[in-house]
Amino acid sequence: MSSFDGLLRDLAPQVLAAVVRRHGGFDTCEDAVQEALLAAAVQWPAEGVPDNPKAWLITTASRRRIEMWRSDSARARREETVFARSIPDAEPVSDVDDTLTLHLLCCHPALTEASQVALTLRAVGGLSTAEIARAFLVPESTVAQRISRAKQRIKASGAEFRMPPPDELAGQLATVLHVLYLIFNEGYTASSGESLNRVELSAEAIRLTRQLHALLPGDGEIAGLLALMLLTDARRPARTDPSGALIPLADQDRTLWDPAMLAEGDALISATLRSAPPGPYQLQAAIAAVHDHAARAEDTDWRQILALYDMLTTLAPGPMITLNRIVAVAMIHGPQAGLDALTGAEADPALAGHHRVHAVRAHLLDLLGDHTAARVQYKLAASRTLSKPEQRYLLARAGGAMR
Known part of the structure; x- marks a missing residue:
């Protein structure tokens, strides 16, 4: 990824959030922002990055959105003056970061799980439709249809671009975390295809979860999910041999694990468990940390792992939790x-x-x-x-x- 691509991907959710907040209409704003990103990808390498790239993108996307409205002849005369006045100047740009609000909108309960994942990767992650399709090994047309239907459902639901009240936020935030968890898992162990890993997905899930953690640093479950991703992805270099064949955890060369990711994940979950009530992602991160602390597979503290799975079964029972707990039972008994x-x-x-x-x-x-x-x-x-x-x-x- 070039430096321009990285910058655009980082700015994409902030720009989309700003344009949606200013103009409303997620579907048309998302199209306008995509065109602004494309214009930047063409112009910036040749002309240089503007002094305020975020403002440039917001201005360009806003103008494009107004052009879309003007193309509707029935609305043109009625809306032209109103929207022309709303074109933002290059300065100042609001310091408010609406990325979390955008996350919540992409994970609207009216959407299917597959649509939530696709829309999050497109709108918040800044991935193109083609990139999402390659990552999930599905036709680009399938992803395009999912995203199109998702935007239509959001519009039909009457969803507003706003932060929900505190009593609603917890439930919606849980959905956001679940979607990020799904994206990471598909990247770390692909459900189909020739490759065990889809690194672009696991890396994007970590990037977006870091972003969310920066917005809500006191949330224990966000920190737990980030720690879980780091402690798990640290093992990736040892999960396959040179031919791409799978190497199970017990047989991995642990010297190949990423020490920086291990250290960051361990520090994060240790601090979080001391400061926040335990939640499912924190407990899974703690289990990953126990595995990662063992210099050899035979040194693994399975009794501690079983105790953590017992807690996890109480807090968040599920089929894979049950199966993993059975493995711990077998290792002890x-x-x-x-x-x-x-x-x-x-x-x-x-x-x-x-x-x-x-x-x-x-x-x-x-x-x-x-x-x-x-x-x-x-x-x-x-x-x-x-x-x-x-x-x-x-x-x-x-x-x-x-x-």
Whole structure:
């Protein structure tokens, strides 16, 4: 990414927020800002960056939006004077940062989860439709339709560009964090395709969460999510071999983990747990920190991890939390205890038939010495994931289970 691209990506949400606040109408403002960003990408490398690039973008986007309104002949005479007067001067530009308000609008409850993710990456992250499509391995037209429908739904819902009252903010902020969590997870372990990682997504999720943390530094769950991302992404250099094959956590060369990210994430979660009530993202970050503190896999404090999963199960139960807790149970009480717990957990429809359930069962059967049954489970797991690196890893384990 060039320095111009980085600057434009950083400014995009601030500019869009300013234009929406000034003129209203998310859909037309978003189109106008995209055109302003395109104009900057063409002009700035040749003419130089303006003294106040944010003001330049706001002015350009505002003029473009007014042109859009003027193109509607029914509105032209009625609106022209009003909107012409609203063109902002290059100076001054408000110091108010409306990025959080923009985040909340992109995660409006009227939108589907897929649309929330796409709109957040487009409007807040500044990614192009093509970049989002490449990241999720879907056609560009699909992403364009999601974004278009999302903007139409926001308009139809009558949503206002404003910070919600305190009693509503917590719930809406939880949705924003969930969307960022989804973006990070898809980047760290892609759900389909040839690559295990989609670095552009995990990096963007970290960047946006940093932005949110800067706006609300006292929020424990935002800090917890950022710490979780840092402590997890720090392991990425050791997760694959030179061929791209998956290396599980227990087998990774921990000297390859990113020490700066580990230190930052550890300091952040340590400070947050001391100052804020524990929440789900903080507990997940604490679990990641326990893993990262172990110099070797065999040094992992599984009892502490199980205690944290017990707390997490109480605060935020979910199928993957259940599955990860079962692994901790097996590490402390033995593989048969894990298998017994796994049998009970499969009553949850969200876990029944999931490829990770088969993978965990295969691993535990392997530990018990039932290699034939383990081989069947590894093959079932491989058949139920769309990730090629996971498929290859599971099939390789199936071969090893035949010993």
